Amino acid sequence: AQKVTQAQTEISVVEKEDVTLDCVYETRDTTYYLFWYKQPPSGELVFLIRRNSFDEQNEISGRYSWNFQKSTSSFNFTITASQVVDSAVYFCALTPGANSKLTFGKGITLSVRP
Amino acid sequence: GAGVSQSPSNKVTEKGKDVELRCDPISGHTALYWYRQSLGQGLEFLIYFQGNSAPDKSGLPSDRFSAERTGGSVSTLTIQRTQQEDSAVYLCASSLGGGAGEQYFGPGTRLTVT
Numbered sequence: 001a002q003k004v005t006q007a008q009t010e011i012s013v014v015e016k017e018d019v020t021l022d023c024v025y026e027t028r029d030t031t032y033y034l035f036w037y038k039q040p041p042s043g044e045l046v047f048l049i050r051r052n053s054f055d056e057q058n059e060i061s062g063r064y065s066w067n068f069q070k071s072t073s074s075f076n077f078t079i080t081a082s083q084v085v086d087s088a089v090y091f092c093a094l095t096p097g098a099n100s101k102l103t104f105g106k107g108i109t110l111s112v113r114p
Numbered sequence: 115g116a117g118v119s120q121s122p123s124n125k126v127t128e129k130g131k132d133v134e135l136r137c138d139p140i141s142g143h144t145a146l147y148w149y150r151q152s153l154g155q156g157l158e159f160l161i162y163f164q165g166n167s168a169p170d171k172s173g174l175p176s177d178r179f180s181a182e183r184t185g186g187s188v189s190t191l192t193i194q195r196t197q198q199e200d201s202a203v204y205l206c207a208s209s210l211g212g213g214a215g216e217q218y219f220g221p222g223t224r225l226t227v228t
Contacts, residue, residue, distance in 0.1 A: 033214035045205065045219035052214070091157065097214040100145060103169055104157040 002027045004094050006105035013082055014113050021077040021108050023092030029053075034068065034075045035093040035102065045091070052097075053073060082112045116140065118220035120206050124224045126131075127196055135191045135223045146189050147209075147217060148181060152202035160182075160204075163189060174186030196227045 002025040017095040036048040124184040157174040183189040207217035
């Protein structure tokens with residue numbers, strides 16, 4: 001069985017603050033893939049990143065960065081210098097790859113205040 | 115190019131009626147997925163299509179739910195004898211192939227059963 005835990009439910013920050021969204025996963029598969037999706041108030045889920053279990057290199061894309069650590073089964077997401085447009089619900093998800101079903105965490109609601 | 119489209123965007127129906135929800139995936143995407151998003155349950159997988167076949171139907175909550183895909187493209191999710199607990203946003207996603215390709219989501223159909 002697979003499980004994704006996003007322990008933080010709501011986070012509120014002031015614009016320009018850095019914020020880290022935590023994701024902890026459980027799986028017995030040796031090969032798996034991790035994802036982050038953003039769901040803005042408009043409702044449509046937007047793909048942000050995919051990571052496979054064999055690549056622990058951290059990734060940076062503009063103000064976004066991801067830290068994948070197999071030793072702690074975590075795949076955390078950091079937004080640097082947050083902006084109001086970052087306000088959304090962020091979901092972490094997991095798939096074993098052989099079966100494409102995504103298992104999602106409960107999501108974290110991020111509010112960025114001006 | 116065009117993204118995943120879903121229709122209708124909103125559907126209000128009376129308890130006991132049947133409803134059909136439609137999904138048009140991104141052109142060329144062979145994999146198609148249905149998920150359901152509700153306040154209490156978060157994002158739940160329903161069914162996965164690879165081409166016209168459904169190798170994973172494990173998420174369908176009851177035999178009132180069914181789905182089909184024709185021509186390797188459009189998919190229809192049918193809910194028979196709707197119940198109030200079926201009220202949710204039904205999301206469709208598509209990806210280039212099975213495995214662990216990133217899934218691109220449509221805007222969803224908000225179903226309200228009165």
